[in-house]
Amino acid sequence: MNKIIYTILCSAVACCLASCGGKKGGGETTGKDTVQVPAFNADSAMASIETQCAFGPRTLGSKAHEDCAQYIEEAFTALGCEVSRQEADFTLYNGQRFHGCNIIASYKPDLEERILICTHWDSRPWADNDPDPANHHSPVPAANDGASGVGVMIEIARVLSQNTPSIGVDFVCFDAEDAGLPEWDTTFRGDEQSTWCLGSQYWATHPHRTDFRFGILLDMVGGKGATFYKELFSQRYADSVVTLVWAAAKSAGYSSLFPDENGGAITDDHLPLNLIADIPTIDIIPYYPTQEHSFGPTWHTLSDNPQNIDPNTLKAVGQTLLQLIYTY
Ligand code: AHN
Numbered sequence: 001m002n003k004i005i006y007t008i009l010c011s012a013v014a015c016c017l018a019s020c021g022g023k024k025g026g027g028e029t030t031g032k033d034t035v036q037v038p039a040f041n042a043d044s045a046m047a048s049i050e051t052q053c054a055f056g057p058r059t060l061g062s063k064a065h066e067d068c069a070q071y072i073e074e075a076f077t078a079l080g081c082e083v084s085r086q087e088a089d090f091t092l093y094n095g096q097r098f099h100g101c102n103i104i105a106s107y108k109p110d111l112e113e114r115i116l117i118c119t120h121w122d123s124r125p126w127a128d129n130d131p132d133p134a135n136h137h138s139p140v141p142a143a144n145d146g147a148s149g150v151g152v153m154i155e156i157a158r159v160l161s162q163n164t165p166s167i168g169v170d171f172v173c174f175d176a177e178d179a180g181l182p183e184w185d186t187t188f189r190g191d192e193q194s195t196w197c198l199g200s201q202y203w204a205t206h207p208h209r210t211d212f213r214f215g216i217l218l219d220m221v222g223g224k225g226a227t228f229y230k231e232l233f234s235q236r237y238a239d240s241v242v243t244l245v246w247a248a249a250k251s252a253g254y255s256s257l258f259p260d261e262n263g264g265a266i267t268d269d270h271l272p273l274n275l276i277a278d279i280p281t282i283d284i285i286p287y288y289p290t291q292e293h294s295f296g297p298t299w300h301t302l303s304d305n306p307q308n309i310d311p312n313t314l315k316a317v318g319q320t321l322l323q324l325i326y327t328y
């Protein structure tokens with residue numbers, strides 16, 4: 001068939017699907033073809049966040065931690081991913097030792113062309129930024145700072161299982177990101193930065209594979225009023241990935257949540273991936289320019305609960321990632 005007529009026909013069919021379907025994420029013209037990007041369902045990501053939080057705070061050594069690890073493994077397995085648990089021993093800033101695990105879920109592990117999407121799944125043991133000092137030793141519910149990234153990744157895995165993409169994806173849930181030096185400990189002498197991100201430090205020195213085009217870290221991707229500025233280490237180590245993701249956000253219609261602005265420099269799980277595993281990895285992390293704390297009002301407080309998650313934020317991040325995956 002004549003190529004021009006074929007293209008017009010494809011476009012017409014795609015337009016019809018878009019207008020009749022109503023549930024699709026939106027069309028994307030790549031120059032050759034019109035690709036229909038499937039829709040990210042924020043309600044199902046939200047349901048996963050509620051499930052995770054219902055176990056209780058997922059702090060190292062707790063029953064909630066073990067229960068949630070099982071839930072995460074089962075959720076990715078049910079969606080057709082190959083799942084494994086990477087067990088590790090972690091030593092906290094205070095010398096306390098815990099057994100824990102990174103959880104690895106591979107979608108189509110045989111595909112060579114693949115990307116890494118990751119987040120942390122543990123809860124901070126101490127709400128040391130809570131407005132009430134009486135809560136500074138209580139664990140954080142971690143709806144945003146823990147469950148949100150996992151919820152978005154599980155929903156992406158569901159979409160992959162129903163709409164075959166041309167690339168493979170590995171999802172990695174890092175443990176022990178958030179047991180770093182609490183603000184109330186004034187006796188610690190040493191390198192504070194290395195007390196954070198213990199699971200990703202372990203994974204970066206024992207990666208299950210490293211042949212990824214790039215990595216994307218999700219951290220606190222469900223907060224009300226969140227905007228995602230370009231984090232500094234992401235630009236330093238993986239600027240082309242920043243450009244790709246911010247362009248995908250624009251194509252998906254979310255440029256207002258992904259402004260072309262510089263954020264802070266954040267010590268997070270993407271640093272070991274860039275510096276140790278040599279995988280160019282960016283951090284999608286909120287920056288609240290007008291709030292007292294740049295991570296937002298619920299950060300490391302007891303208010304980091306599902307009620308303070310906005311499904312619209314989850315949607316913007318999830319749809320941006322699908323835009324990237326299905327137009328890659
Ligand atoms: C520090 O504030 C040192 N790191 C931020 C990383 C983080 C904590 N992400 C979530 N909780």
Ligand code: ZN
Pocket residue numbers: 124145178300
């Ligand atoms: Zn945290």
